[in-house]
Amino acid sequence: MEIRPIFASLRKHRIPACLIVLEIALACAVLCNAVFMISQRVSDIHLGNAIDEQGTATVVLRGTDDKLVGSDIPRNLAALRGIAGVQAVAVTSTLPLSHNNWGWSFGLDPDATISDQKSHNVSLYFVGEGADQALGLRLLQGRFFNGDEYAGSKFDTAPLPETHVVVITQSLAKKLWPGQSALGKTLYSMPHYYAVIGVVADVLRPAIGTHSGPYTYDSTYYPISAGGSKGVLAYYVIRSAPQDRERILREAEQKLASLNPGAVTKAQTYSDIREKYFADMSSMAWMLVLVCVVMLAVTAFGIVGLTSFWVGQRRRQIGIRRAVGATRGHIMQYFQTENLLLTSVGVVVGMALAFGINLYLMQHYEMSRMPWYYLPGGALALWLLGQASVFGPAQKAASVPPVVATRSV
Amino acid sequence: MFAYYLDLALRSLKRNKVLTALMVLAIAVGIGASMTTLTVVHLLSGDPIPGKSGVLFFPQVDPENPARADHTEPYPAMDYRSATDLWNAHRADRQALVTSSPVKVRAPETGRPPLILSMLSTTADFFPMFEVPFQYGSGWSAQDDASHARVAVISADLNAKLFGGANSVGRSLRVRDTDVRIVGVLKPWRPTPLFYDPWSQNFSKTEDVFAPFASSMEINEGNFQAYTCWHVPDDTHHLQNSDCVWVWLWVELDSPAKANSYARFVTDYAEQQKAMGRFAIGKEHVRVRDVMTMLTARGMVPDDVRLQAWLASAFLAICLFNAVGLLLAKFLRRSGEIGVRRALGASRRAIFSQCLVEAGVIGLLGGFFGWLLTLTGLWLVRQQPVDYAHLAHVDTVMFLTTFVTAVATSLLAGLIPALRASRVVPAWQLKAL
Numbered sequence A: 001m002e003i004r005p006i007f008a009s010l011r012k013h014r015i016p017a018c019l020i021v022l023e024i025a026l027a028c029a030v031l032c033n034a035v036f037m038i039s040q041r042v043s044d045i046h047l048g049n050a051i052d053e054q055g056t057a058t059v060v061l062r063g064t065d066d067k068l069v070g071s072d073i074p075r076n077l078a079a080l081r082g083i084a085g086v087q088a089v090a091v092t093s094t095l096p097l098s099h100n101n102w103g104w105s106f107g108l109d110p111d112a113t114i115s116d117q118k119s120h121n122v123s124l125y126f127v128g129e130g131a132d133q134a135l136g137l138r139l140l141q142g143r144f145f146n147g148d149e150y151a152g153s154k155f156d157t158a159p160l161p162e163t164h165v166v167v168i169t170q171s172l173a174k175k176l177w178p179g180q181s182a183l184g185k186t187l188y189s190m191p192h193y194y195a196v197i198g199v200v201a202d203v204l205r206p207a208i209g210t211h212s213g214p215y216t217y218d219s220t221y222y223p224i225s226a227g228g229s230k231g232v233l234a235y236y237v238i239r240s241a242p243q244d245r246e247r248i249l250r251e252a253e254q255k256l257a258s259l260n261p262g263a264v265t266k267a268q269t270y271s272d273i274r275e276k277y278f279a280d281m282s283s284m285a286w287m288l289v290l291v292c293v294v295m296l297a298v299t300a301f302g303i304v305g306l307t308s309f310w311v312g313q314r315r316r317q318i319g320i321r322r323a324v325g326a327t328r329g330h331i332m333q334y335f336q337t338e339n340l341l342l343t344s345v346g347v348v349v350g351m352a353l354a355f356g357i358n359l360y361l362m363q364h365y366e367m368s369r370m371p372w373y374y375l376p377g378g379a380l381a382l383w384l385l386g387q388a389s390v391f392g393p394a395q396k397a398a399s400v401p402p403v404v405a406t407r408s409v
Numbered sequence B: 001m002f003a004y005y006l007d008l009a010l011r012s013l014k015r016n017k018v019l020t021a022l023m024v025l026a027i028a029v030g031i032g033a034s035m036t037t038l039t040v041v042h043l044l045s046g047d048p049i050p051g052k053s054g055v056l057f058f059p060q061v062d063p064e065n066p067a068r069a070d071h072t073e074p075y076p077a078m079d080y081r082s083a084t085d086l087w088n089a090h091r092a093d094r095q096a097l098v099t100s101s102p103v104k105v106r107a108p109e110t111g112r113p114p115l116i117l118s119m120l121s122t123t124a125d126f127f128p129m130f131e132v133p134f135q136y137g138s139g140w141s142a143q144d145d146a147s148h149a150r151v152a153v154i155s156a157d158l159n160a161k162l163f164g165g166a167n168s169v170g171r172s173l174r175v176r177d178t179d180v181r182i183v184g185v186l187k188p189w190r191p192t193p194l195f196y197d198p199w200s201q202n203f204s205k206t207e208d209v210f211a212p213f214a215s216s217m218e219i220n221e222g223n224f225q226a227y228t229c230w231h232v233p234d235d236t237h238h239l240q241n242s243d244c245v246w247v248w249l250w251v252e253l254d255s256p257a258k259a260n261s262y263a264r265f266v267t268d269y270a271e272q273q274k275a276m277g278r279f280a281i282g283k284e285h286v287r288v289r290d291v292m293t294m295l296t297a298r299g300m301v302p303d304d305v306r307l308q309a310w311l312a313s314a315f316l317a318i319c320l321f322n323a324v325g326l327l328l329a330k331f332l333r334r335s336g337e338i339g340v341r342r343a344l345g346a347s348r349r350a351i352f353s354q355c356l357v358e359a360g361v362i363g364l365l366g367g368f369f370g371w372l373l374t375l376t377g378l379w380l381v382r383q384q385p386v387d388y389a390h391l392a393h394v395d396t397v398m399f400l401t402t403f404v405t406a407v408a409t410s411l412l413a414g415l416i417p418a419l420r421a422s423r424v425v426p427a428w429q430l431k432a433l
Helices: A004-012 A014-045 A066-081 A131-135 A147-152 A170-176 A242-259 A270-277 A279-313 A315-323 A328-364 A374-398 B002-015 B017-044 B080-088 B142-146 B156-163 B213-219 B256-276 B291-298 B303-333 B335-343 B348-382 B396-422 B426-432
Strands: A056-062 A086-092 A103-106 A120-127 A139-142 A165-169 A186-189 A192-200 A219-223 A235-240 A264-269 B056-060 B094-106 B115-122 B134-137 B151-154 B172-175 B178-186 B209-212 B248-252 B287-290
Touching: A004 A014, A004 A328, A014 A279, A014 A328, A014 A374, A014 B303, A056 A242, A056 A270, A066 A086, A066 A235, A066 A242, A086 A120, A086 A131, A103 A186, A120 A170, A131 A235, A165 A170, A170 A192, A192 A219, A235 A242, A242 A264, A264 A270, A270 A279, A279 A315, A279 A328, A279 A374, A279 B017, A279 B303, A315 A328, A328 A374, B002 B017, B002 B348, B017 B303, B017 B348, B017 B396, B056 B256, B056 B291, B080 B094, B080 B248, B080 B256, B094 B213, B115 B156, B115 B213, B142 B213, B151 B156, B151 B172, B156 B178, B172 B209, B178 B213, B209 B213, B256 B287, B287 B291, B303 B335, B303 B348, B303 B396, B335 B348, B335 B396, B335 B426, B348 B396
Parallel strands: A120 A219, A165 A192, B115 B209, B151 B178
Antiparallel strands: A056 A235, A056 A264, A086 A235, A103 A120, A139 A192, A165 A219, A186 A192, B056 B248, B056 B287, B094 B115, B094 B172, B094 B248, B134 B178, B151 B209, B172 B178
16 A cells, blocks of 8 residues: 555645644543543442441441440440341441541551651541451451450540550551561550551551542551440441341331430441442543543544545545546545554654643642553554544545546546 | 625535534534533632632641651641630731531420531631621620630521521520520521631531530530641540640731731741740741632642543543634635635635634534533533532633633634635636636
8 A cells, every 4th residue: 555645645734634633642642541540430439348348237326425335335236136137236436438537647666656757547446346247357367356355445535445456457467567477566656555466358448538549458446345435436337138238227227216315326338338438439430431432422523524525625536546447445445544644643642642641640639650551552442433433434435436537627 | 794704604504514513513512521620610719708808817837746847838727725825815807716526416495306417616706707697696795705605506507407497596405415595597608618617528518506616615525526636635535735736717807917917926926836845847837828828728629620620621622623624624625616706806804704704603503502511511510429519500700701712712713724715826726626
């Protein structure tokens, strides 16, 4: 295929050719970045979370009397256990993705304080007896808390409980003590210290910020007795078979409301909590999908429109070529090659632009580096789009009969 | 002449309906997408209290001691002592301490179940300072602040919920375990963004219960939460003496001279505290920003929205390139016709304006449909689960901007093609006919 005539003809249509190249370049750049953003959001929405998400539900009970929690909590738990189909119940201070985040910073040296630069910020989960069962935590190493540890732990005036044991997630264990077993190691924040007695599979923090990152799974668990909980244990976690969950949740809310007439209840299944947390993220992802689709459609229409015009403009030349022996295939190929050339220039510029935009976004927004394969991926998409949209006009060009050449001369 | 060009343009557009539709659609979609996001950005970066935002200031000092090396800005809150020290000096025209906490509220007489609400603890000047509108009654007095009076102001929402919207001034409300007397009921009031409370979500509703600062410290003791702490508080239930920031101070300073002298006063205070050894950083971390400066520093427009605005602008550019290409092709295809007109005596300027009129018609149509798409887009935004959804409406400024953008876009798009068309050489075209 001779491409010199194509160049010669494009040189005569410099402005439209440049425009189509620019359009393709911009489309390629936006497409790469938008698809990357979509993929990041989709992976955030599907972040793993090692609790029984399908089987847990919660009733949040607020406005109770802090002085009576020592007897109220056991009574409430007993009532919940009485509901048919309940597998386990427990109280906790918060749940993953509930937005109710208590953070604290710990160091690894005995003199570490909360404000040390080197301290690691983690989320605190205070849990009552049976929380591992109710949440469906997966223990990987060590053990969960025993009855004495629950009973002996309480809040004094400080925001950290008076206990010396902690269970942490696997990611946190690996980060704090790379290559070593975390069991028996200690977290310090003067004057508190907690020895790691167990490691559980990764559970999300109550709030993970706008995007997931290296801190997404930095969760820690502390035992707390009902009587010493000072009202932090507000989340009644109820575990059941997924199909019983809705009914049990309704019954549980009624029971807790009637047992605690002065309190305020709020019932949610865990799926609701998760869906709510990611709601705006998923709406943003859909918005991006919409933008990509419409943008590609506009680009395709642009190519169709412009090529159609070129075909119309060159009817006579096409006729002459056909008259002197060019086959329909040759004519098709001409327009397809022309489009391939334009698109290629466009995607080369576009890939550079996409990379630049990604750098800019990394600097000004919480955005990570785009993996390299997004660039050729975007290029391929636009090549295909170009070829697909040029097909119709090219076929129209190929159907120009040779006799056209003779008509208006 | 213009009418004739318009007629020509309409004829030409009618000749190839599909292409015309494509061009109009491309411009409409580009405008619809970009104006929807720009409207959202415009609304989110709006002035929450127009007319007064220039005289309301948000002083900041940095009580963190020892200071962290990576800490370049003071926290958007103060510790109790700094805030009350500055407040007690009464150096501003008006001044309000502000903090918020969750609290259980019920109206015993109504028999309705209790609610967990957000309570704003503040001082008397809050209401006149922020021009808070009252439906019934009024705010409390400085005397009430001083005497720890058990009074409260409630929102229109809460009044509707508890008292069916009736005048509830004088009735009593149980806030946690204390009975307080309602002295005022607000009209619906929703400054957006919710600038005075840097802790809440930017576009959330206002608090439902407003109570005097000193009284609420007693009523809701133990439920106040710190924005952050740099030392473990000895008693989490009593933040007054802790190394935590959790109180905001707002001041009204009616003239630039007063604003300057207040800034000096805060600087002197920070320096003095540093000299005493209480602060690690003195004047370097003093900020006295007015509302808009503070909002800009805080970055009120969510990242997602700004990203969308960028995306939409790129999208508009694509649509623009598209329109230019198509118009160019369209005009040049008529080179023969243009050649004849030129040969018959039409000037370049005449050809140029004829083409521009045609581009303008496409732009107007595109602008109209783009405006419809913007309305649709904003309706879609209102359906989104985001806290600024209620804001998404077209205002006059954005309505005009949309139309001007549409016509400017298409004229811009028409400019190159029209220029190119007006340079058609008549002789060549006539020969080719």
